[in-house]
Amino acid sequence: MTSPVGQSVSVIDAASRVTGKIDYVLDLELPGMAFGRIHRSPHPHARIVSIDTSRAESLRGVYTVLTAEKLVPSSQKYGRFFLDQQILADDRVRYIGEPVAAVAAASEEIAAGAVELIDVEYEILPAVFTIEEALTAEAPLLHDPRPTLRDDVTDMIASPTAASNLCSYFRVRHGSVDQGFEQSDFVFTDTFSTPAVQHVPLEVHVAVADYDDRLTIWSSTQMPHAIRAQMAELTGLPLSRVRVLTTNLGGGFGAKGSLRLEPIASMLSRASQRPVKIALERDEDFVTVTKHASTVTIKSGVASNGQLLAREVSAFYNTGAYADVGPMVARNAGTAIVGPYRIPHVNVDSYSVWTNLVPAGAFRGFGAAQGGWAYERHTDMIAERIGMDPVEFRRMNLLKDGDVYVTGETVADMHFDELLDEVVESLPSPESSAGQELDEIIRRGRAFATTMKATITPSTSTAGLILNEDGSLNVLTSSVDLGQGVKTVLAQIAAESLEIPYESVRVSQPDTDLTPYDQQTNSSRSTFSMGNAVMRAAEDVKAQLLEMAADLLEASVDDLQIHQGGVAVRGAPTERAGYGELLRARQLGNVQGAGSFVTEGGVDPNTGQGVASVHWHHGAVACEVEVDVETGKTDVVGISAAVFAGKVINPRLAELQVEGSVLFGLGQALFEEVVYEHGQVLNANLSDYMIPSFEDMPGRFQVSLLEEEGHGEIHGIGETALPPVSPAIANAIYDAVGVQIGDLPLTAESVLRQLESLPPASETVVPSLSGEPMEVG
Incomplete structure (x- = not known):
């Protein structure tokens, strides 16, 4: 029997997908279900003076209208790090689009009409929108008194004690940066920025709640067990009385990783005594969550031979009005923001900051893209200033097996030389x-x-496995299929582990009443973590089968082996019993196995020392661009991405994940940006907010998956190719026309502006992106 692992088998639910029969929460209908809509704040910062819901309540077909004072308890707050967010705004609104009231009605049209009839009187307050504004001494405070930091995260992030718009901080201290800069022949400082961008999953946020003696939620979430825990905490119900079900998601990319609509839908259901469904319009998605805008300043000390000796990084992440996972984004970014380089002396200070903008959350790459934009632009600029080839400069400083990283970890499985070779060779010669x-x-x-x-x-x-008496297998998992194909790869892993046909495996949808615990479906962890859990569950099943076969075949367990859907005596494959025969002999009907996979680690939030990652995902990108010097328009004509995958389960699905990462990076490099004016999103639709189309795909587009023969460990690859795309394109623009750009996106206007400001060709200076020009030696 050929193992399905390593094969590009069809996705497990291919027929349902192509026939339109696949389940989404968006399609769910329940008897007597009402439809919810949200009345949102028109102001970035204001005190709520009064709310009059009488006109909405009198509209025929309206079941209930909720405001904060009608909730029980009205002051209950939630949040994954800070308890800073309310179901509906109570005394203040802190961003345009914040939920103030909610309606449940007999139809979507009635609910939409009812929210327009809610009258709210506001007292306008000063607002801050940028990191710089928020951190001034005169800035209005978004949260005063300071919100409560959850007890279970105090070992992960640090937070000031005094009232401030500084939400959290994270530090790395490695070596002595003062000593490193003293030893350096060159010191360079540059500042880089990235804007807020939108996740734009094809499926908008949607939730259905049915709250009677227990709470049942159907949600388009990436983390059903975490949603159950947060809703149990918010409602005071025991976990056993909160059930969360998730079907397939039409994309998530981090946007669907925290409480979004579940609290409002649940409260509307309790008040109206019927199931309630809330599905956002696209413009509402834009005021629900974004990616963190960032400002990163990097100072590096370099020896005359090109060796990096010291690095100091100051990074700020605009987390919007509420913390969400901003503190974790700043932490994750802080552990990797020095780049994949061997630097003996490092200081990193990474901050999340509250502002009166839409809350920012997890986004594909989880802080890596903002940091990657900064350190890889900085890397090319250093190489140019000291007269080194940028590839050779990287090769000199890239981490190798056995090096000590800035977190104090001794790294292994570093494959940067091979990855660079792969992408360098893919492009035309210089x-x-x-x-x-x-x-x-x-x-x-x-x-x-x-x-x-x-x-x-x-x-x-x-994970749980149920082996049936006909030899078929059910995999019980709470990993969510977002379109990445996790159900398919888990089926492949399970089939190989038990030596059964891939076609005989079925994988569950997440249901917290029935499927075992999974922390979350993000951070490129599912195939690695849940895949290992499935393998351990298979070992449990196999151990039970061997015990059964020992009795039936009258042999020692040590003399038996799992072989092609059965158990056979070693050296005598004809002396065997199939799985079904074993189960029928014991009259069991099925045999169940369970397996857990737990990774260990963590870093000190004040020093950054510890184990930041069970293993490190790494990759490289090369690109070729054409720049129009009259308009500034940049066309990416060729791009190549290579990632280290360890062991690939499904090559085609893995390639698609890398291709998707590259296209995400392409959009963020060239045109994606949430545009604000006084806190108002100006491009909250897919006519004004541009995402990549097939027209934007490079003519030459290559992805490579680096495997290591005999390597048993699976490395996640769903995000790795995104961070290097933007800096590779910007570096190529400099190679083409000699302009240095530190701010994303790389629009035609920004390129043309830099072209028009170029000094005469005779001046031999390379500009710094923060401060005076620096002479090239």
């Missing part, structure tokens, strides 16, 4: 590319970037 004039206005350039990112550590995944 002689046929860099700075080449294709005609009077088009210039061509090429460049590279690398990345290293963590996966959430520690973490826990648990």
Whole structure:
């Protein structure tokens, strides 16, 4: 029997997908179900003076209208790190779009009309929108008194005690940066920024709640067990009386990783005594969660031979009006923001900051993209300033097996040389590319970037297996299929482990009443963590089968082996019993196995020392661009991405994940940005907010999965290729036309603006992105 692992088998639910029969929460209908809509704040910061819901309540077909004062208890707050967010705004609103009231009605149209009839009187308050504004001494405080930091996260992040808009901080202290800078022949400082962007999953946020003697929630969430725990805490119910079910998701990318609509839908259901469904419109998605805007300043000390000696990083993440996972984004970014380099002396200070903007949450890469943009732009700029080839400069400083990273970890499984070789060789030679004039206005350039990112550590995944008497298998898991194909790869792993056909395996949808605990479906951890849990559950099943076969075959367990859907005597394969025969002999009907996989680690939030990641995901990207010097328009004509995968379960699905990461990076590099004006999102639709289309795909597009023969460990690859895309493109723009850009996105306007400000060609300076030009030696 050929193992399905390593094969590009069809996705397990392919027929349902292509026929439109696949389940989404968006399609769920329940008897007597009402429809919920939300009345939102029109102001970025204001005190609520009064709310009049009488006109909405009198509308025919309205079942209930809720405000904060009608909730029980009205002051209950929630949050994954800080208890800073309310179900509905009570005394103040802190961003445009914040929920103030909610309606449940007989139809979506009636509910939409009812929210327009709610009258709210506000007293306008001063607001802050940027990190710089929020941290001034005169800035209005978003949260005063300071919100409560959850007890279970105090070992992960640090937080000031005094009232401040500084939400959290995280530090790395490694070596002595003062000593490192003293030993350096060159010291360079640059500042970089990234804007807020939107996740834009095809499926908007949606939740259905039915709250009677117990609370049942159907949610488009990436973490059903965490949602159950948070809703149990919020309602005061025991976990046994909160059930969360998740079907397939139409994309998530981190947006669906915290409480979103579940609290409001649940409270509307309790008040109306019927199930309530809330499905957002696209413009509401834009005021629900974004990616963190960032400002990162990097100061590096370099020896004359190109060796990196010291690095100091100051990074700020705009977490919006509520913390959400901002503190964790700042922490994860802080552990990796020095880049995949061997640097003996490092200080990192990474902060999340409250502002009067839409709350920011997890986004594909979880802080790695903002940091990668900064350190890989900085890397190319240093190489240019000291006259080194950027690839050779990287090779000199990249981490190798046995090196000590800035967190104090001794790293292993570092494959940067192979990854660089793969992407460098994929592009035309420099002689046929860099700075080449294709005609009077088009210039061509090429460049590279690398990345290293963590996966959430520690973490826990648990799986259950049910082997049926006909030899078929049910996999019980709470991993969520977001479109990445996790159900397929888990079926492949289970089939290989028990030596049964892939087609005989079925994988459950998450249901917290029935499926075992999984921490979350994000951070590129599911195939690794849940895959290992499935393998351990299979070992449990196999151990039971061997005991059964020992009696039936009258042999010692040590003399038996699992073989092609049965148990056989070693050396005598004809002396065997199939799984079904074993179960029928014991009259069991089925045999069940359980397996858990727990990773250990963690870092001190004040020093950054410890184990930041059970293993490090790493990759490289190379690209070739054409820049129009008259308009500034940049076309990416070729791109190549390579990631270390360890062991690949399904090559085609893995390739698709890398391709998706690259396209995400392409959009964020060239045009994606949530545009605000005084806190108001101006482009909250897919006409004004641009995402990549097939027209934006490079003509040459290559992805490579680096495997190591005999390597048993699976490395996540769903995010790794995203962070290096933006810096690779910006580095290639510099290679083509000589302009240094520190702010995303790389629009035609920003490129043209820099082109128009270029100094005369005779001046031999490379500009710093923060301060005076620095002479090239």
